[in-house]
Amino acid sequence: MVFAAKVSEIPEFGKKLVEVGGVQVLLVKTKGTIYACEHECPHQGAPLQGALIKEAGKLSCQRHGYRFDLVTGVCAEHKECVPLKIYPVEIRGDEVFVDLD
């Protein structure tokens, strides 16, 4: 587990892009839960920093609207799409740690 950001730096229903160990990781917070995923959309590579959060636990890519589950990474409407890579998250006090392995 490596430190990624402070919990307080990620707005509710918002995102924060960080670089951890040379890897770009997108942190997303919805309803108090923080998720971590890869920054590139697995569909056609759009940067997900601009993705929309329309509901808790889901991230909608702004390019073609694919909606990824932030727990499983799966896009339910397009199961043929490679899932979004999700990184395990651990919260320690006000600090967010992610597991990149």
Ligand code: FES
């Ligand atoms: S590039 Fe993200 S949905 Fe197509």
